Amino acid sequence: MVASDVLAGLATVVVVASCLGVAVMPEVLQKLHYVTPIGMVAPTLLAASITCKEGWSNQATSAWVVAVVLAVASPVLGHATGAAIRAREELRR
Secondary structure, X not given: OHHHHHHHHHHHHHHXXXXXXXXXXXXXXXXXXXXXXXXXXXXXXXXXXXXXXXXXXXXXXXXHHHHHHHHHHHHHHHHHHHHHHHHHHHHHO
């Protein structure tokens, strides 16, 4: 199905663009902003792609469960990583 392929392609574009952003940004905290779409946007697009292709099957349900878990965990992990980076920078001063 075309919609499924388009959604999977968009997920790939999001991941590649985020990786390029991480590679280009000079500071660690700036790089952290580009990691968030990999954990939130790409899994949602992939879950939607699987749902378009398979319908509401076990695979689609599993994909949505993973997407929701990543959507909940990604901001928490990003915040914890940012706090750890700041604490480490404070120790260096």
